[in-house]
Amino acid sequence: MAQTMQTLPENGHKDSSFAPNRHAFHADDLKLQPVADKVLGGERLGFEDGLALYRSGDILAIGWLANYVRERLHGNVAYFNVNRHINPTNVCVAACRLCAFGRRKDTPGSYTMALEEAWETAASGYSEAVTEFHIVGGLHPDLPFQYFLDLVAGLKERFPQVHIKAFTMVEVAFLAKRAKLTIEETLRQLKQAGVDSLPGGGAEIFADRVRHIICDHKIDGDQWLDTARIAHKIGLRSNATMLYGHVENEEDRVDHLLRLRALQDETGGFQTFIPLAFHPDNTPLEHLPRTTGLLDIKQIAVSRLLLDNFSHIKAYWQMLTPKIAQISLRFGADDLDGTVIEEKIYHDAGATTPQGMRREELIRLIREAGREPIERDTMYRPVTRSENTFTVAV
Numbered sequence: 215m216a217q218t219m220q221t222l223p224e225n226g227h228k229d230s231s232f233a234p235n236r237h238a239f240h241a242d243d244l245k246l247q248p249v250a251d252k253v254l255g256g257e258r259l260g261f262e263d264g265l266a267l268y269r270s271g272d273i274l275a276i277g278w279l280a281n282y283v284r285e286r287l288h289g290n291v292a293y294f295n296v297n298r299h300i301n302p303t304n305v306c307v308a309a310c311r312l313c314a315f316g317r318r319k320d321t322p323g324s325y326t327m328a329l330e331e332a333w334e335t336a337a338s339g340y341s342e343a344v345t346e347f348h349i350v351g352g353l354h355p356d357l358p359f360q361y362f363l364d365l366v367a368g369l370k371e372r373f374p375q376v377h378i379k380a381f382t383m384v385e386v387a388f389l390a391k392r393a394k395l396t397i398e399e400t401l402r403q404l405k406q407a408g409v410d411s412l413p414g415g416g417a418e419i420f421a422d423r424v425r426h427i428i429c430d431h432k433i434d435g436d437q438w439l440d441t442a443r444i445a446h447k448i449g450l451r452s453n454a455t456m457l458y459g460h461v462e463n464e465e466d467r468v469d470h471l472l473r474l475r476a477l478q479d480e481t482g483g484f485q486t487f488i489p490l491a492f493h494p495d496n497t498p499l500e501h502l503p504r505t506t507g508l509l510d511i512k513q514i515a516v517s518r519l520l521l522d523n524f525s526h527i528k529a530y531w532q533m534l535t536p537k538i539a540q541i542s543l544r545f546g547a548d549d550l551d552g553t554v555i556e557e558k559i560y561h562d563a564g565a566t567t568p569q570g571m572r573r574e575e576l577i578r579l580i581r582e583a584g585r586e587p588i589e590r591d592t593m594y595r596p597v598t599r600s601e602n603t604f605t606v607a608v
């Protein structure tokens with residue numbers, strides 16, 4: 215039986231004067247016609263549709279469909295934010311093969327910030343007031359749970375207006391185990407300390423076969439999804455990611471997206487989906503080639519089409535490069551992420567992008583893509599700036 219697509223509320227910030235003057239859908243690859251019929255008829259796509267999209271080289275037809283959905287949800291608007299990354303430690307017991315960031319304790323290059331240092335880091339960088347701290351780090355074998363509660367509480371005290379998006383499902387599950395608390399209790403204490411939402415990292419690819427190769431000591435796919443389910447239940451929204459372009463195949467990618475879609479049907483707690491292209495440099499998988507531009511753009515488009523119940527698809531410029539991220543704004547993405555300031559995880563893995571970008575540059579990228587830039591906070595509320603302060607429309 216045909217499943218009807220989940221209807222997302224159309225976005226409140228949509229530019230009502232935007233009138234797309236689109237040409238009719240055309241596919242050179244005739245296998246895409248049944249997929250197009252479903253998209254245009256508001257019918258939910260299935261596993262085989264996902265495979266047909268991944269297996270097609272007809273990027274303009276795939277992009278047309280993704281752009282159709284993206285403009286139906288967001289009109290001509292494209293979002294960005296002014297955020298800062300804080301990585302309190304790179305010490306990690308997981309030793310994932312996908313990662314160039316983590317270090318064993320007491321090995322060269324390992325670091326752990328004292329709390330004062332983390333709070334000072336939060337205040338450094340560009341002078342513009344940030345609206346979000348994005349905090350992720352390694353699975354440190356000795357740091358007590360209290361360190362993380364104090365870190366967050368100290369940030370909230372110093373920067374009460376800044377949204378704290380902190381700790382992946384993997385970190386939460388690790389902290390719970392170390393503190394001998396349930397996942398729910400761990401999340402409740404983090405929320406109480408000041409965590410406002412969770413980032414989407416650590417999801418990688420849910421399929422066990424792939425996880426065993428790229429991150430065998432991490433929680434498995436079901437545990438990642440269960441942790442997200444509990445976070446959503448207690449009122450913490452989160453993002454979701456997928457790491458692609460390593461040893462996974464097309465079935466694994468479709469499976470990953472459909473498992474996220476099923477959880478979103480259940481909880482509605484995901485804000486944004488971010489596909490992450492694998493960067494092999496300095497990892498044990500550095501013999502693998504980097505993703506191509508075509509796969510990066512196709513991944514954005516397929517995500518937009520399969521994740522019909524996710525409001526936002528983010529083209530994370532740090533990982534895609536600003537050039538590909540900009541083009542993605544016409545292939546399904548509605549968000550570029552933000553100024554970032556001091557990205558570490560990709561730069562340890564050989565990323566050549568700058569470690570941050572100014573607000574004006576993000577605006578220029580969006581305008582040149584023919585989109586209307588809107589600065590948002592983490593909850594996608596428009597931000598209005600004056601000098602170095604900001605207000606959020608609620």
Ligand code: V47
Pocket residue numbers: 312313314315350382412413414415416417418453454455456457488490491492493494495497530551559560563
């Ligand atoms: O979970 C690690 C990935 C993630 C590599 O929620 C790598 O708004 C590529 O999740 N090559 C962390 N990827 C980043 C992340 C994120 C980024 C931006 C925004 C948000 C959000 C979340 O980075 C990890 C892992 O999947 N990663 N190493 C690597 N060598």
